Amino acid sequence: MDMVTVLMCTFIVLFGMSTVDQAKFEELRNSLATGFGVTESEFADTADGIVVEPEKVDEEGESLTDLELAQAELDDLVTLREKIKSNLDAQGLGGAVQFEIGERGLTVRLVSTETFFESNSDTLSASVVTVLDAVAPPLAEVEYHISVEGHADYREPSGPFPTNWELSSGRSVQVLRHLVEQCALPAERVASVGFGSAQPLTAGATPDELALNRRVDVVALSDQPESVRSLLPELAAKQ
Structure with a gap:
């Protein structure tokens, strides 16, 4: 009877080992990897074996939804906007x-x-210098990367600029240089780009409308995932 009992237990163990739940095994493997430090993470969902990025976890260790992350990002951007407005x-x-x-x-x-910007010129006017001096300090306090984007109106320039691409790029570079060299914005967080006349704000041809298209956009770039960033316009509109 002892021999029969041992054989029965042996076959039960063998049967149990032959029917591994793959999903449970993956969860166990992920949890063990996190626990032994193979995967670096400040937090881990040990119930599901899912590694959670630190920025997606609240103070109590709970995972944040995309909507909650988008709202937090919007709050940060609104705070930045209000600081710039206050300076202006x-x-x-x-x-x-x-x-x-x-x-x-x-x-x-x-x-x-x-x-x-005067027509066919990338020289910063006194008014834009004053504006940049007010805009720069709040941008320097945050960690957003900054894209300085130059634009021109539809008229083809004359020398020294062969096309609107060079003209718009020249404007963005002049703004970037002022932000970095005069306003101490960290150079590693700033880049410039020229769009030529490809992205006008208005299709009109009056002096005011042409002046509107001779512009530079300074963009504080969100580093959130696309699924989070796609929620920002709707949240901003509601707010």
Whole structure:
């Protein structure tokens, strides 16, 4: 009887080993990998064996949804916008820029009834220098990467710029240089790009409309995943 009992137990163990639940095995493997430090993570969902990125975890260790992450990102962008507006208002320049919060982040659009850029020129006017001096300090305090994007109106330039690509690029570079060299914005977080006349704000041809298209956009770029950033426009519109 002892021999029969031992044989029965042996066959039960062999049967149990032959029917491994693959899903449970994967969860166990992931949890063990996290526990032994193979996968670096500040937090881990030990119930499901899922490694959770630190920025997606709240103070209590619970995973955040995309909507919650988007709302937190929107709050940060709104705070940045209000700081810039406060600086501009203090200089009497409250209407000198336009703000837009979208999927890319916060856009500070340098447009005004005053001309920031003369036709066929990338020279910074006195008014745009004053605006940049007010915009730069809040940007320097945050960790967003900054894209400085130059634009031109549809008219083809004359020398020294062969096309609007060179003209718009020249404008963005001049703004970037002022932000970095005069306003101490960290150079490793700033880049410039020229769009030529490909992205006008208006299709009109009046002097005011042409001046509107001669602009530079300073964009604080969100580093959230696309699934989070895609929620920003709707949340911003509701707010």
